[in-house]
Amino acid sequence: MHDAARRVLLLVAAARLIAGLPMGAQQADTNVGIASFSAGGIFGLGAHGSVGGSLADPVSKYIVPFIDLSYSPLTSYAFTYGADNTGKGLFSSSLLDVNGGIRIRFPGTSDWVPYIGLGAGLLRFSSSTDTSGFSTIATVNQSHNYLAGNVSAGALYYVTPHVGFEVELKGYAAQHNRFARATAGIFYQFP
Secondary structure, rough: OHHHHHHOOOOOOOOHHHHOOOOOOOOOOOEEEEEEEEEEEEOOOOEEEEEEEEEOOOOOEEEEEEEEEEEEEEEEEEEEEEEOEEEEEEEEEEEEEEEEEEEEOOOOOEEEEEEEEEEEEEEEEEEEEEEEEEEEEEEEEEEEEEEEEEEEEEEEEEEOOOOOEEEEEEEEEOOOOOOOOOOOOOEEOOO
């Protein structure tokens, strides 16, 4: 089975599993904001850590527009170059993700609020190569921006009416990259 189709099936299965949990979360509030901070990992570009945050503004009991920002350091390694390996270098790369979209939540009577989401945004892949040796020092910075779509499945768990935990699995599809991000974090609902 093609990797993209497998990922879509995994996301659909996760959403159905979450939707089947005993639910009925009390939090169907509108006119509030929800800020969250999360950490986890990305998979499909190798396995790397990821940190991020999001802001959401529920406009109805079910519809929640959101803005999401995450950062993932990708690869970093030192190397030597030259005929006698006297030149030294350091390569590092990272991913910055800025996206927005809509979450559809399924509130009920428990403290769990499962949701599914659909969004789009910008992926910025950056790399830096620093070299020194042979009486020269050089730095080469590169970055590439790609538009990407994403689908997500997750849930909020309310510990109090304003504070709780969030888990999310988000799949991304860009021109040359397909990967997933799994995160867990905390959120605060205000005012």
